[in-house]
Amino acid sequence: MRYNGKGKRAYYGTKRKETRRAAAKAALFWYIEAFYNSVRPHSALGWVAPKTFEKDWRLTAAASAMKAVAIR
Incomplete structure (x- = not known):
């Protein structure tokens, strides 16, 4: 009886499925953590997006630092 490679095809089919699943999980994680959040x-930030809050905070901190330097 000849070996027909069914086991090999089943193994690589499973590997391909696992690879796709891992890539999908990584893409979903990036979307949620890096973009959406x-x-x-x-x-907690007064209904402002974190990027906007941080940008406004940096501008306010820089302005107050310049004011403190000008007062001295």
Whole structure:
């Protein structure tokens, strides 16, 4: 009886499925953590997106630092 490679095809089919699943999980994680959470409004920040909050905070901190230097 000849070996027809069914086991090999089944193994690589499973490997391909696992690879696709891992890639999908990584893409979903990136979307949620790196993109969505940084642009959606948060109640703790006064319903402002974290990126906007941080940008405004940096501008305010820089302005107050320049004011403190000018006063001295």
